[in-house]
Amino acid sequence: MGKPTGFIDSGREPPERRPVTERRGDYREFYLPWGEAQAQEQGSRCMDCAVPFCHMGCPLGNVIPDFNHQVYKGDWKGALATLLATNNFPEFTGRVCPAPCEASCVLSINSDPVTIEYIEKEIVERGYENGWIKAEPPAERTGKKVAVVGSGPAGLAAAQQLNRAGHLVTVIERAGYIGGLLALGIPEFKLEKNIVQRRVDLMAEEGITFLTNINVGVDYPVDRLLSEFDAVCLACGSTQARELDVPGRDLDGVHLAMEYLSQQNRVLSGEQVSDEERIEAEGKVVVILGGGDTGADCLGTALRQGAEVVHQLELLAEPPDQRPASNPWPQWPMVLRSSPAHEEGGIRDYSILTKSFSGSNGKLEKLHAVRVEWQEGEPGTRPSMVEIPASEFEIETELTLLAMGFLHPEQDGMLAQIGVDLDGRGNIALDENRMSSVPGVFAAGDAARGQSLVVWAIAEGRETARAIDLHLMGKTSLPHSLPNHG
Numbered sequence: 001m002g003k004p005t006g007f008i009d010s011g012r013e014p015p016e017r018r019p020v021t022e023r024r025g026d027y028r029e030f031y032l033p034w035g036e037a038q039a040q041e042q043g044s045r046c047m048d049c050a051v052p053f054c055h056m057g058c059p060l061g062n063v064i065p066d067f068n069h070q071v072y073k074g075d076w077k078g079a080l081a082t083l084l085a086t087n088n089f090p091e092f093t094g095r096v097c098p099a100p101c102e103a104s105c106v107l108s109i110n111s112d113p114v115t116i117e118y119i120e121k122e123i124v125e126r127g128y129e130n131g132w133i134k135a136e137p138p139a140e141r142t143g144k145k146v147a148v149v150g151s152g153p154a155g156l157a158a159a160q161q162l163n164r165a166g167h168l169v170t171v172i173e174r175a176g177y178i179g180g181l182l183a184l185g186i187p188e189f190k191l192e193k194n195i196v197q198r199r200v201d202l203m204a205e206e207g208i209t210f211l212t213n214i215n216v217g218v219d220y221p222v223d224r225l226l227s228e229f230d231a232v233c234l235a236c237g238s239t240q241a242r243e244l245d246v247p248g249r250d251l252d253g254v255h256l257a258m259e260y261l262s263q264q265n266r267v268l269s270g271e272q273v274s275d276e277e278r279i280e281a282e283g284k285v286v287v288i289l290g291g292g293d294t295g296a297d298c299l300g301t302a303l304r305q306g307a308e309v310v311h312q313l314e315l316l317a318e319p320p321d322q323r324p325a326s327n328p329w330p331q332w333p334m335v336l337r338s339s340p341a342h343e344e345g346g347i348r349d350y351s352i353l354t355k356s357f358s359g360s361n362g363k364l365e366k367l368h369a370v371r372v373e374w375q376e377g378e379p380g381t382r383p384s385m386v387e388i389p390a391s392e393f394e395i396e397t398e399l400t401l402l403a404m405g406f407l408h409p410e411q412d413g414m415l416a417q418i419g420v421d422l423d424g425r426g427n428i429a430l431d432e433n434r435m436s437s438v439p440g441v442f443a444a445g446d447a448a449r450g451q452s453l454v455v456w457a458i459a460e461g462r463e464t465a466r467a468i469d470l471h472l473m474g475k476t477s478l479p480h481s482l483p484n485h486g
């Protein structure tokens with residue numbers, strides 16, 4: 001703890017966001033850079049608690065008080081080493097993580113938590129600027145070959161760890177871009193794609209092979225996958241979107257959020273999209289169904305495309321502003337969350353059930369909905385949804401985006417052909433060694449865990465890499481990552 005009174009002397013001051021009017025005119029990141037003195041002052045707020053709950057909050061077990069101290073002292077290189085010891089990609093988590101570490105920071109009991117996420121970003125960006133982050137090819141190769149299917153954060157973390165353990169790693173990706181949702185889901189205004197590419201280039205320099213536009217199970221037979229590699233890590237994500245089975249769903253103008261977001265990211269990367277395919281919000285009334293992060297990403301994108309007005313509707317009730325007594329610190333606070341995109345415009349509404357869509361000539365014109373009430377039942381049971389009589393209403397809309405979450409990985413194709421067992425939620429079932437029911441086939445990230453977060457995907461990728469190394473070599477020096485695995 002560099003400065004014993006830091007948390008008394010200074011308040012929480014995150015970096016400033018660019019003005020809303022400027023942001024809405026481009027796809028650049030929300031945040032302005034921090035100055036060094038500001039980052040150091042924020043690092044000084046860490047209390048170096050006897051029990052650092054932030055460790056428990058971070059799925060990667062980041063050694064947060066140590067790097068806060070190093071930042072306060074101006075030891076940026078030391079801070080980088082501390083951070084990289086547990087986190088392969090702080091440049092991603094430092095930008096998009098919802099920061100469960102901050103929710104469990106002890107300061108947040110009666111004050112504002114340390115700005116851990118932004119400190120992370122400052123450390124890693126200084127690492128790149130100063131040339132401290134370099135390719136780290138392994139000193140020796142083991143001769144073992146590992147395939148990683150899927151190039152999202154789980155696949156990338158597994159690939160980097162396995163490569164560092166000396167295995168020859170090939171990442172196989174069906175999209176034309178490496179990065180999974182980092183590249184094609186999360187919008188540029190949260191994570192610019194040159195940040196993803198910078199890391200992919202380093203990993204290629206470390207000796208990892210990246211293959212794109214190869215859909216395993218379609219363009220690449222699973223028999224070949226299983227015979228050519230000594231082990232396989234399935235990091236194929238949770239890509240089966242939750243659908244809305246109501247009349248009119250097939251009208252032109254109703255799209256899944258990922259169709260919309262990934263197209264926009266592809267367009268910004270310079271791809272040409274035909275007029276018939278293009279999903280544009282310009283001049284339209286846009287409705288987003290789903291009040292979560294994906295919905296907020298659609299909101300920010302629609303506003304940048306020039307939507308006339310954007311409604312973001314959520315089926316569940318509006319969360320409280322403050323933690324309820326039943327949700328105390330250090331639990332994740334179940335409170336209303338706003339993304340920077342919410343500062344930019346849009347109308348949020350809650351407890352709304354969409355009943356149908358209508359239109360003419362096959363084109364969407366209206367959304368029909370009803371207001372609902374969530375009634376508490378017996379203790380231990382879920383609240384039940386009741387439609388409020390005479391509360392039906394409609395919104396004239398030409399573009400509606402379904403951002404209602406994801407169910408599980410796509411079960412047909414590759415997974416069915418490999419024959420892995422699924423768990424009760426439809427995800428890839430794993431044993432205590434993170435191996436699936438098929439020997440030598442492991443899994444990581446959303447494909448095994450269900451829809452989650454980048455930080456969890458990295459943690460899962462690291463843990464699965466350790467399990468694969470142990471399986472191949474009978475021993476491993478790769479570290480554990482997941483809290484219940486060591």
Ligand SMILES: Cc1cc2nc3c(=O)[nH]c(=O)nc-3n(C[C@H](O)[C@H](O)[C@H](O)COP(=O)(O)OP(=O)(O)OC[C@H]3O[C@@H](n4cnc5c(N)ncnc54)[C@H](O)[C@@H]3O)c2cc1C
Binds near residue numbers: 174179214236
């Ligand atoms: C719009 C959106 C915004 C999000 N924003 C955030 C955020 O701000 N912060 C956060 O922490 N989390 C966010 N998330 C969640 C986060 O992105 C995911 O939890 C994370 O990317 C999961 O990583 P993964 O590697 O398991 O899978 P993914 O990132 O989904 O990657 C899986 C990859 O596997 C590939 N694949 C699938 N099947 C095959 C096959 N048969 N052959 C070859 N390749 C295949 C896919 O093309 C994909 O590239 C967001 C999610 C979405 C949808």
